[in-house]
Amino acid sequence: MGKTVLIVDDSNTMRKIVSRALRQAGIDFSTILEAGDGQEALDVLSANAVDVVLSDINMPNMNGLEFLKAKAEIPAIKDIPVVMISTETGADIINEAKSYGAKGAIKKPFTPELINETLGALL
Amino acid sequence: MDFSKIIAETTEEIFNCMIFIDIAAQPPLESGKQAMGCHVSAMIGLTGGISAMLGIHCPSTVGLAVAGAMLGMELEEVDADVKDALGEIANMLAGGIKERLSSEDIDLELAIPTAVAGTSYVISAPKGSQRVVVPFIIEQGRFFVEIKYQLN
Amino acid sequence: MEHAQHIIDATQDIFSSMIMLEVTAGEPFVRNNDKLINSISGIIGLAGPTKGMLAIHMANAAALAVTSAFLGMEVEEIDDDVRDAIGELANMLAGNMKSVLDPGGSDIKLSMPSAVYGEDYSVDCLAGAQSVTVPFTFDGLGFLVELQLRTDG
Numbered sequence: 001m002g003k004t005v006l007i008v009d010d011s012n013t014m015r016k017i018v019s020r021a022l023r024q025a026g027i028d029f030s031t032i033l034e035a036g037d038g039q040e041a042l043d044v045l046s047a048n049a050v051d052v053v054l055s056d057i058n059m060p061n062m063n064g065l066e067f068l069k070a071k072a073e074i075p076a077i078k079d080i081p082v083v084m085i086s087t088e089t090g091a092d093i094i095n096e097a098k099s100y101g102a103k104g105a106i107k108k109p110f111t112p113e114l115i116n117e118t119l120g121a122l123l
Numbered sequence: 124m125d126f127s128k129i130i131a132e133t134t135e136e137i138f139n140c141m142i143f144i145d146i147a148a149q150p151p152l153e154s155g156k157q158a159m160g161c162h163v164s165a166m167i168g169l170t171g172g173i174s175a176m177l178g179i180h181c182p183s184t185v186g187l188a189v190a191g192a193m194l195g196m197e198l199e200e201v202d203a204d205v206k207d208a209l210g211e212i213a214n215m216l217a218g219g220i221k222e223r224l225s226s227e228d229i230d231l232e233l234a235i236p237t238a239v240a241g242t243s244y245v246i247s248a249p250k251g252s253q254r255v256v257v258p259f260i261i262e263q264g265r266f267f268v269e270i271k272y273q274l275n
Numbered sequence: 276m277e278h279a280q281h282i283i284d285a286t287q288d289i290f291s292s293m294i295m296l297e298v299t300a301g302e303p304f305v306r307n308n309d310k311l312i313n314s315i316s317g318i319i320g321l322a323g324p325t326k327g328m329l330a331i332h333m334a335n336a337a338a339l340a341v342t343s344a345f346l347g348m349e350v351e352e353i354d355d356d357v358r359d360a361i362g363e364l365a366n367m368l369a370g371n372m373k374s375v376l377d378p379g380g381s382d383i384k385l386s387m388p389s390a391v392y393g394e395d396y397s398v399d400c401l402a403g404a405q406s407v408t409v410p411f412t413f414d415g416l417g418f419l420v421e422l423q424l425r426t427d428g
Contacts, residue, residue: 012402013194013207017141020195034263060403060425087218108215109140143369165401168320168328168386176320176387203399234320234386235404235425237328241310241396246389247358273387 002030003123007054008041009065009085011118018054018085024112027119040068045077052122054071054106057093065093081122083103086108105113125225126127127151130268133219134259137212142193144261147214162186163201163240165209167217173227175272176248177217179209183266188263201240210236216229216268251275278376279303282409282420285371292415293367296325301410306421314338315353315392317365323384325377327404327424331361337380337416341345353392362388367421376424 004066007018009048015034033048035041039062041055057064065085072078081103094105104118131148138146163186166178181189183201190208190235191198196273198205213236221231239246250272256269283300290298309385315338321327322381342360344368350356366388377383392396400406404425411418 011207011211011401012205014211016194016196016204017208017211019192021141023195037206058425060405087214108218109137111140150297166318166389168322170320170322170384170386174385174387176389195276206399207401226285232322232384234322234328235324235326235423237318237320237330238399238401239391239396240399241393242395244393246391247362248356248389249362249387250355250359269387271387 003029004031004033005029005119006033006035006038006041006044006048006050006053008038008053008059008064010036010056010059012036013047014056021110021112021115025116025119026112027047027116027121027123038064038070041059041067042070042074042077043112045071046108047081050080053080053120054085054119057084057097065100066104072101083118083122088114124165124224124229124267126270126272127257129220129223130216130255130257130270132266133184133216133223134257137215142189144189144192146259146261147218149258149260152258153157154254156256157268158256158258161267163205163209163236163238163245165206165213166209166246166275167210167213167234168232168234169221170234170275171231172224172275173231173272174275175270176267177220178246179213179266180218180246181209181266182268183265185261185264185266189266194244206238210238220270277373278422278424279407279409281372281375281420282407285375286409286411286420289367289371294341296341296344296413298411298413301412303407303409305406306364306408306419310395310397311381313394314396315357315361317363317388317390318398319362319365319388320386321367321369321373321383322386322423323382325383325424325426327422328400329365329372330367330398330421331365331368331418332398332421333418334416337418340414340416341418342377342383358390358392361380362390363382371421391402
């Protein structure tokens with residue numbers, strides 16, 4: 001059965017790029033949902049059964065780290081795995097994200113193979 | 124700081140990973156020469172150990188082909204999607220440069236990308252700054268990746 | 276819009292102290308990436324935990340008048356002097372605003388200024404930043420100062 005993925009990024013274009021890479025990654029996603037910031041992502045997670053989240057870190061309103069913290073407080077969605085995507089990803093930010101529950105990180109530029117490998121392990 | 128090599132490597136990495144268009148780097152333009160015939164550009168500031176502006180400059184047809192391949196869709200005019208996609212490439216190029224220079228103990232921070240588009244424009248840099256421009260060839264034509272910098 | 280007053284203060288300060296021009300601020304607005312015709316823009320990136328860009332957009336006539344006053348010599352065409360002066364103006368405005376926005380000095384760093392000029396172009400900032408633009412007038416000429424900022428976490 002196809003999986004549902006949520007892409008969280010403030011750039012509409014980046015969401016399209018990630019969607020395209022997901023389609024090429026060879027994972028059977030039946031539904032690709034999108035959110036423009038952490039708050040929208042929380043709303044989408046509360047209203048839909050999502051298998052995995054791919055989230056940007058740098059976003060206005062609620063950024064990726066704040067999103068992880070807020071999500072961890074909501075029992076119904078706290079166990080949905082989140083993988084961070086970022087360009088300028090220092091080891092300290094990644095460690096901070098992991099301390100808030102992120103299951104992994106993908107650095108741009110990324111290949112469909114890397115997405116397959118990272119998400120495949122979580123699904 | 125061999126910028127023509129850094130630019131060639133970073134650009135090829137991004138195209139191989141995310142855009143899937145074959146590109147070939149050409150030798151850098153002679154000093155003083157600028158990218159010509161470009162109608163859409165994305166640029167991003169970097170600062171820290173050096174102060175710099177990184178840009179990608181494309182003729183419209185090349186910008187449409189690159190952005191279209193990156194987004195997985197047909198694009199027909201230089202719209203927000205094209206500018207955003209080139210901005211994302213500029214952002215990744217700057218990230219690649221930051222990573223490579225940090226191994227030479229030069230720390231950098233990135234600004235956010237800006238797009239410039241139009242039928243007629245030139246982008247200049249302050250007097251005294253260095254400029255490296257590397258042309259790349261794809262099927263639709265040439266695009267240019269440029270860094271202008273000053274030592275801090 | 277919260278930064279409009281910072282733009283006005285910085286611009287009036289720089290223009291009266293460095294260029295000896297009194298400029299009048301108009302109503303702040305959000306610029307719509309409109310085309311700039313026969314114009315020049317000085318643009319500088321702001322990097323660090325607070326990121327963004329500052330731009331000054333001028334029609335050629337205003338850029339020539341400002342550069343002539345700035346350099347204390349008559350300038351008649353958009354040449355290297357004008358490009359450097361408008362880039363430097365963006366640099367000084369950003370430096371002045373940094374001292375207000377980031378008094379600690381660690382949150383915003385300035386990158387290198389560029390000048391974009393031509394008959395027909397647009398300048399868009401891309402990464403979902405907050406934007407505000409203030410129009411200014413002097414001697415029947417005008418220009419725009421635009422600030423885009425985003426703070427990541």
